[in-house]
Amino acid sequence: MAKKSKYDHRSIEAKWQEAWAGEGIYTPDVNKAKNPFYNLWMFPYPSAEGLHAGHAYASTGSDIYGRFMRMQGKDVFQPIGYDSFGIHSENYALKVGENPETIVPKTSKNYERQLKSLGHGYDWTRTVTTSDIDYYVWTQWLFVQLFKAGLAYRKEAKVNWCPSCKTVLADEQVINGKCERCSTEVQKKDLAQWFFRITDYADKLLANLEKIDWPGHIKLSQKNWIGKSEGESIRFRLVGSSEYIEVFTTRPDTLYGATFLVLSPHSAWVGKVTTKENMGKVSEYVKNHQQSAINNQQSKLKTGVFTGGYTINPATGEEIPIWVSDYVLEGYGSGAIMGVPSHDERDKEFALTHKLEVRQIVPDEGLWDIVEQKDWGRRAVSFHLRDWLISRQRYWGPPIPAIYCPRCAKEGKSYFSEAKGQIHADQNDWEHTGWYPVDENELPVKLPHIEDYRPVGTGKGPLANHPEFYETVCPACGSKAMRETDVSDTFLDSSWYFLRYPSVGTESKLEDRSLMLDEDVRSGKVGNRVSNFKLQNPDSHIQLPTSSLPWDPEITRRWLPVDLYFGGAEHAVLHLMYSRFMTMVLHDIGKVDFEEPFPRFFAHGLMIKDSAKMSKSKGNVVNPDPYIEKFGADALRLYLMFIGPMDGSPVFRDTGMEGMKRFVNRLWELFTTKPAEKSNKEATIKMHQTINKVTEDIQNFRYNVAIAAIMEYVNVLKENGASAEALKNLALMLAPFAPHMTEEVWHMMGNTSSIHKASWPQFDPDLAREKRVVVVVQINGKLRAELEVNSLQGQNQEEIEKLSKSDPNIVKWLEGKKVKKAVFVPGRLINFVI
RNA sequence: GCUCUCGUGGCGGAAUGGUAGACGCGCAGGAUUUAGGAUCCUGUGGGAGUAAUCCUGUAGAGGUUCGAAUCCUCUCGAGAGCACCA
Numbered sequence: 004m005a006k007k008s009k010y011d012h013r014s015i016e017a018k019w020q021e022a023w024a025g026e027g028i029y030t031p032d033v034n035k036a037k038n039p040f041y042n043l044w045m046f047p048y049p050s051a052e053g054l055h056a057g058h059a060y061a062s063t064g065s066d067i068y069g070r071f072m073r074m075q076g077k078d079v080f081q082p083i084g085y086d087s088f089g090i091h092s093e094n095y096a097l098k099v100g101e102n103p104e105t106i107v108p109k110t111s112k113n114y115e116r117q118l119k120s121l122g123h124g125y126d127w128t129r130t131v132t133t134s135d136i137d138y139y140v141w142t143q144w145l146f147v148q149l150f151k152a153g154l155a156y157r158k159e160a161k162v163n164w165c166p167s168c169k170t171v172l173a174d175e176q177v178i179n180g181k182c183e184r185c186s187t188e189v190q191k192k193d194l195a196q197w198f199f200r201i202t203d204y205a206d207k208l209l210a211n212l213e214k215i216d217w218p219g220h221i222k223l224s225q226k227n228w229i230g231k232s233e234g235e236s237i238r239f240r241l242v243g244s245s246e247y248i249e250v251f252t253t254r255p256d257t258l259y260g261a262t263f264l265v266l267s268p269h270s271a272w273v274g275k276v277t278t279k280e281n282m283g284k285v286s287e288y289v290k291n292h293q294q295s296a297i298n299n300q301q302s303k304l305k306t307g308v309f310t311g312g313y314t315i316n317p318a319t320g321e322e323i324p325i326w327v328s329d330y331v332l333e334g335y336g337s338g339a340i341m342g343v344p345s346h347d348e349r350d351k352e353f354a355l356t357h358k359l360e361v362r363q364i365v366p367d368e369g370l371w372d373i374v375e376q377k378d379w380g381r382r383a384v385s386f387h388l389r390d391w392l393i394s395r396q397r398y399w400g401p402p403i404p405a406i407y408c409p410r411c412a413k414e415g416k417s418y419f420s421e422a423k424g425q426i427h428a429d430q431n432d433w434e435h436t437g438w439y440p441v442d443e444n445e446l447p448v449k450l451p452h453i454e455d456y457r458p459v460g461t462g463k464g465p466l467a468n469h470p471e472f473y474e475t476v477c478p479a480c481g482s483k484a485m486r487e488t489d490v491s492d493t494f495l496d497s498s499w500y501f502l503r504y505p506s507v508g509t510e511s512k513l514e515d516r517s518l519m520l521d522e523d524v525r526s527g528k529v530g531n532r533v534s535n536f537k538l539q540n541p542d543s544h545i546q547l548p549t550s551s552l553p554w555d556p557e558i559t560r561r562w563l564p565v566d567l568y569f570g571g572a573e574h575a576v577l578h579l580m581y582s583r584f585m586t587m588v589l590h591d592i593g594k595v596d597f598e599e600p601f602p603r604f605f606a607h608g609l610m611i612k613d614s615a616k617m618s619k620s621k622g623n624v625v626n627p628d629p630y631i632e633k634f635g636a637d638a639l640r641l642y643l644m645f646i647g648p649m650d651g652s653p654v655f656r657d658t659g660m661e662g663m664k665r666f667v668n669r670l671w672e673l674f675t676t677k678p679a680e681k682s683n684k685e686a687t688i689k690m691h692q693t694i695n696k697v698t699e700d701i702q703n704f705r706y707n708v709a710i711a712a713i714m715e716y717v718n719v720l721k722e723n724g725a726s727a728e729a730l731k732n733l734a735l736m737l738a739p740f741a742p743h744m745t746e747e748v749w750h751m752m753g754n755t756s757s758i759h760k761a762s763w764p765q766f767d768p769d770l771a772r773e774k775r776v777v778v779v780v781q782i783n784g785k786l787r788a789e790l791e792v793n794s795l796q797g798q799n800q801e802e803i804e805k806l807s808k809s810d811p812n813i814v815k816w817l818e819g820k821k822v823k824k825a826v827f828v829p830g831r832l833i834n835f836v837i
Numbered sequence: 838g839c840u841c842u843c844g845u846g847g848c849g850g851a852a853u854g855g856u857a858g859a860c861g862c863g864c865a866g867g868a869u870u871u872a873g874g875a876u877c878c879u880g881u882g883g884g885a886g887u888a889a890u891c892c893u894g895u896a897g898a899g900g901u902u903c904g905a906a907u908c909c910u911c912u913c914g915a916g917a918g919c920a921c922c923a
Contacts, residue, residue, distance in 0.1 A: 335922045711860035779856050784904035836903045
């Protein structure tokens with residue numbers, strides 16, 4: 004026989020990638036699909052370095068599931084896009100000194116090339132790029148919806164400030180006191196910022212965790228981050244005043260032991276309770292704690308200062324001193340605590356340091372009710388979760404679509420003084436006076452092209468230096484007004500992208516409009532003025548009808564929520580929490596009909612290289628391109644899926660890659676050998692066992708085990724000969740893992756349509772049954788012999804006992820011993836207890 | 838400090854109460870080759886033995902069970918998350 008040609012992955016992979024795109028086999032009919040399955044992978048941000056092996060690993064895991072579901076008869080929609088707006092993209096642009104605007108198209112193009120070269124089945128007709136104007140117009144629209152619903156508010160607060168990124172950060176984006184992006188130590192700064200009222204949804208975010216199919220550890224992270232504590236809010240009357248300080252406690256049962264009260268240095272009460280004599284040292288203490296970041300370390304001594312003021316413990320009626328200390332957090336509870344040194348370690352430390360009274364008491368559960376009955380306080384819950392700070396003092400993001408009118412502010416007017424919609428109950432704590440959302444008809448607020456896009460570090464964004472951007476007119480009174488010059492958090496862009504995908508391309512009006520804007524910008528004539536001056540130009544033909552939604556309601560009903568979300572665990576309390584919140588809000592304001600965006604989520608592990616997590620900052624990234632070139636995408640996919648469980652931490656090694664290439668070559672050899680005339684019995688049994696195992700394993704994301712089972716099957720076929728049917732089913736089972744080679748052999752087998760639209764092989768349990776089985780014989784749980792019997796005999800205890808006792812080995816072991824008991828597991832084992 | 842997860846050959850890992858180490862990498866021996874590479878075959882947890890076979894073994898100690906890598910308790914080690922949350 005002539006020497007067979009080697010598998011040429013380069014030409015075959017390129018050929019099919021082109022064919023798939025031409026046939027559109029990964030593009031479902033979004034309007035009519037009968038069995039929709041929305042298979043989503045967390046979209047990447049297109050860094051200039053391109054995809055690394057960790058991305059290839061994760062995206063392949065998602066792709067395999069999508070291909071499997073397609074072969075199960077589902078109309079799979081598997082989209083891809085780029086999270087290209089935001090600080091991560093901008094930081095790179097700053098590093099290389101190029102405007103992010105010009106970098107994003109280049110980097111996303113490179114990503115597209117890489118993702119295609121891996122053979123993923125994405126619907127390339129519906130991509131999303133968060134920095135595109137026809138996307139961020141809707142991100143701005145979302146802000147307006149939240150504003151109108153009373154869920155967006157502006158407030159002066161002590162916020163996390165990254166001195167390197169020169170912007171504020173949300174609590175979730177501060178990791179161990181450091182910036183999530185650049186690991187610089189975060190400072191505290193007083194700034195007026197926009198917040199989303201995610202705390203309103205704390206209870207729902209927590210309760211709904213019960214309803215969703217997510218890995219336990221991700222749910223737990225969210226639960227801990229929400230951090231619900233149930234307790235009581237107890238009122239302590241100030242001595243010589245009718246005012247009360249409220250204190251949150253989870254231990255009202257220890258109220259009798261409260262011998263002092265402690266305020267956070269930032270508490271508004273400090274000024275009110277401090278006596279003249281103590282004012283000096285108190286203000287000095289407070290001043291020293293203005294600058295301190297997050298809060299002070301636990302190990303530090305508990306510093307503090309007496310205010311001179313006293314309050315009354317409602318239970319004992321005694322006057323107790325009021326202190327100030329930085330171990331009390333301003334942002335949690337009411338920023339004040341009751342000090343119970345006998346039952347709280349921290350209070351004890353504080354009391355001992357400052358020689359305060361420690362009173363031994365017996366906790367009394369009855370106090371929970373007594374507090375309420377005597378009106379000392381009420382039941383209360385407190386959360387660790389804080390409102391989501393969305394302002395960023397940067398350039399590369401959607402300008403927050405809000406307008407401040409000094410004249411309205413002077414007159415005490417705001418959007419809510421005119422609005423008919425409901426106003427949030429706690430509106431008192433916002434500083435919304437003078438503020439209006441940009442009218443929906445006036446969106447987008449175009450991010451202008453500017454040269455000085457570098458962050459300035461003054462607490463304002465670069466747009467604040469551009470009057471041509473921020474000068475506008477008040478939507479209410481028409482007088483001169485100013486736009487917000489901060490942009491929004493990148494996590495706002497990604498909090499809704501999954502809603503957009505299925506509807507991409509369905510609103511022609513929107514597309515026309517964005518083309519128009521791009522034209523304007525490119526010509527340099529109009530720039531951002533298109534949106535800025537629309538107010539003065541009501542005839543503008545590029546208005547958006549108010550009835551428009553960023554998603555088509557019919558299509559959304561068909562495809563959402565997402566059937567399977569595949570992504571990394573690092574977003575447990577970031578993207579995954581924000582997206583849940585956003586979806587709940589959209590549900591409550593009637594824009595979508597579900598509360599949970601991702602009822603099923605799978606968290607893949609992080610790839611390890613040189614005993615460290617693969618990341619650009621560690622400098623240990625592996626670019627998949629040379630591996631695809633040398634071994635082929637199929638071999639790389641198989642390798643990545645085989646190295647370990649999908650939720651583990653796979654270690655990238657070159658040697659394993661070569662082994663997988665060998666397997667691919669062996670497969671090709673098998674597929675290109677003339678099939679055996681007759682099917683072999685053993686091979687048929689193995690085939691059905693393999694179908695069963697691989698099907699179950701893929702469903703459970705146990706791809707490494709599925710591939711091992713396929714390898715075993717291949718070994719059996721090599722030994723016993725492979726029939727045409729055996730090869731056909733082998734190709735089908737391999738198709739999700741090695742889409743190119745299986746497509747090639749599928750066509751070689753005479754098929755004219757794609758293997759990826761073929762049906763998954765059927766498992767027949769009768770044909771999978773072994774004719775002979777091995778029954779293990781144990782003595783006191785130890786393996787002493789094996790009996791090979793036919794499967795019928797294996798079910799019969801009497802027969803197995805009889806056979807065991809005639810086995811010379813067992814005879815030896817049972818000699819002179821009395822069998823007390825025999826445990827029989829049909830078809831598996833018998834255990835004699837002696 | 839608290840919470841959670843995990844400890845299995847030289848390596849990645851199978852086995853989730855029933856034959857520990859599937860499958861692969863690596864390694865060793867052999868075949869083929871002028872040689873190397875590639876490919877194929879055989880072996881491969883440790884120990885004893887020519888061998889059949891036996892002993893031992895899933896971080897360590899104890900427990901439950903006819904039977905434990907798997908369940909329970911403690912100890913040690915690694916990782917992750919939260920971190921003065923009242």
